[in-house]
Amino acid sequence: MFLVRGSLVRKAIAVAVASALGACSTLPHYSQPQSAVPDHFASTPQPAAGWTVAAPADGEARGPWWTLFNDDELNHLEAQVDVSNQTVRKAVAQLEAARSMVDYQRAGYAPVVTAGASAQRYRTSQNVVHKGLAGHTVPDFSTGLAASWEPDLFGRVKNATVNARDNAQASEADLQSVRLSVATDLAIDYFDLRSLDRQKKLLDDTVTAYAAALRIVQQQLKDGAIDASAVAQAQTQLESTRTQDSDIDVQRAQLEHAIATLVGQPASSFSLPPKVETVALPQIPAGVPSQLLERRPDIAAAERRVAAANAQIGEARAAFYPNLTLSATAGLESSFFAPWLTASSLFWSLGSQIAGTLFDGGRRAAALNNASAQYDGTVADYRQTVLVAFQQVEDDLSSLNTLANEADSQQRATAAADLSLKLTTNRYQAGAVDYLNVVTAQTIALSNERAAEQIDARRIDASVQLLKALGGGWDRNALTDANATD
Template sequence: MSTRRFPLRLGVIAVAAALAACSTTAPYQAPTVEIPAHYAGQPDSNASNASNASNPAWQVASPADAAPRGAWWTVFGDTELNTLEARIDVSNQSVRKALANLAEARATTDYQRAGFLPTITAGVAQDRYRTSANKQGSSLAGKTVPDYSMGVTATWEPDVFGRIRDEVTSANATAQASAADLEAVRLAMTAQLAVDYFNLRSLDAQKQLLDDSVSVYTRALAIVQDQLRNGAIDASAVAQAQTQLESTRTQARDIDVSRAQLQHAIATLIGEPASIFSLPPVPDAQAAQAGFKLPAIPAGLPSQLIERRPDIAAAERRVAAANAQIGAAHAAFFPNLVLSATAGLESSMFAPWLSAPSLFWSLGPQLVGTIFDGGKRSATLHAASAHYDGTVADYRQTVLTAFEQVEDNLSALQALADESATQQRAAQAAQQALQLTTNRFNAGALSYLDVVTSQTIALTNQRDAVVIEGRRMTACVRLIEALGGTWNNNAG
């Protein structure tokens, strides 16, 4: 009898293996998005080519979301910034969490992939049991019986309708999304560090400008005090000089507060307690800011942005994962085929336990399907479809946001370049006006109020020039971040 059933069981296994290639998942296609032909804020192609030729350190992206990202911050040529950025991967806690999330997602993929393989269990047991003496028709009634057993059980569920494969596909896509999330976090943290660093150096330049002005105003106050003692001027000039001096000191002190906050932010980004981290000012902060290298950035084509932005890659991988989950939800409507086999040794006496007569075994398939579940599977399928629609919307919104960020920073860089040129001219003109006003005051042709006014205008214009340069550096960093950072196939 068992001889006739064996070919039947082999046939069931063969059919199961053949059906294992089946899947109820619709073929995946990345969602379509509207991509412009060019950036509205991008300079003409000839200018872009010229900028790229003059700055070979910045390379046009190699479109691929899996390509390694280089140390993009090195294009600014600041050694201290490079040192700080190198600590992001090692000590930044947001990056560490993203790494942990990636490891978790990969472990989930391994867990789902294990579903393709059989599950094998083994056990050894020793029991004693007594059957009721009042049990009729039993030869063991009222007797205590020992039982020694040792067995191995193997179960395997062939992936007939692709449920396991869909779960693996979904988990793998989720792991890829986590990898892209890691790159997005790295890019965000390194960009924020660069922004904070350049803002801090801009404050250093402003502080130096204010400190120099305090020195000048202190000497001016001493001069007008001497003139007051000699009766050359009235007390109003001294009051004006004193007011200007103290007001400038207040502005310089306020710079200290903002600088301390930026220094603390940088400490947190590099994973160091703010209480023990220090980033001292450079000896000549104004010269240091003027020496910052503002790289020319070829924005490339909008289509490249879709492939090199890690957040876009992550959003697209989540769409793929949601699509696979729809297939897994479809597969729940079909029955499950389970193949099981058990073999072992069992005896009521220990001595003959390991002998051939103690052998027992069983082998057989089982086909189980749900007939009625109150609509649970339908609800799960509808939820999976709705989740897929949500991930598509998230993907398209991420793309739209990416284009917005690129356009914002392209426009900002162009506008700030014009502002910088005009502000530099304004600062030079204000300095010339101050010199002329001071000369006329010394000649007795003007009151000291005119000098104070010219000094205030000159300081304001010089400080505005410093602020604009800092904003240009920030916009440059944000544009690099918006473009997805440097992508270089040779980067380590």
């Protein structure tokens, strides 16, 4: 009875010790790094510029951000990015690799079971003394199972799993950053191409008008009403405009090729027909700066890497503690097949081993210092990412405000240039001025019309950049298992 009770006591003590050890955790407490966040954006645009400040409805679910521009062709192109863009596909592959590492590390919780079979013959030397098999040839046939398990007493497996999970979430946010960047590049190239289409239409119409004017002055020269200088001026203006018109074709072709690459198609087999409809600026709620911490995938990725670095400190700490390994083997072994499956051929073993490093010359301490330094580095990266995000939003808001004022001013300049051209043409027809004045007025009018179109294009580009800077409608709650613990 005493022996039985002693055995139970020893088992209870072993369980208690194992439970106490299992309660130990080497994972440092983690909290998201603090970063200075302003209360509002300094350059929040005024409603008169076509923008609104954040409203409660800003928290509602959004569709793809590019649909705000109401362009079906752009929507069709953007839909091809996830399917065909090679940069996005590489980021998807990197995410899958990161997720596989989570499964790899989590497998450390489970025991390792191996199975094997062997057949061999061996002979020992006849000259070996005190050995019963000296000089004999012995066949040996065996098969068996072996299992080993290392309880995660100090969180080594847990810390590695948390590290891998946080890195996988960072890779997921990286993928969203890549998608956002590629989609932004595509939208900017597309809208720039459409701006060139509108400029091309303007130049085509201008070339037609200048060609008609040249014919008129040529006829006037034949009639002796003017001298040859007017014809030369008209010819110069026409050819100069034709040069600008041809240059548009070069720029458009390059943008078309860039779009083809972004949607994963060969440039030689891709084309977009011209389209001259204007694009309306969408209303984009800027929100408050603190929302950037949830909306920007690059900020989320940086924060997840801080969490992963924190788990790496836990891994380095766990290396200071011993490892307990439980093992078991069982199988059949015999020198002949006949008795192989009998009970007498059975062999088995059970065992445990606890081992720890007593001296390593400071290697584990150095690894812990390295992990702590890497953590500090990731915190700095996170805070820098937040600062850059605020800068980008402020830059784009400021650009939109300034460009809105430029557009108003340029619209007045364009209207004035058109009026000047009309008045100068009337004076020329009345013989009050020579043709040089008409050429000058026409050049100024064309320059102002192109400038107005280019400012509109810059406003569209700035609105796209603002959508990107605000995260494109993404939210960090979309991260897989964002709040999961192991």
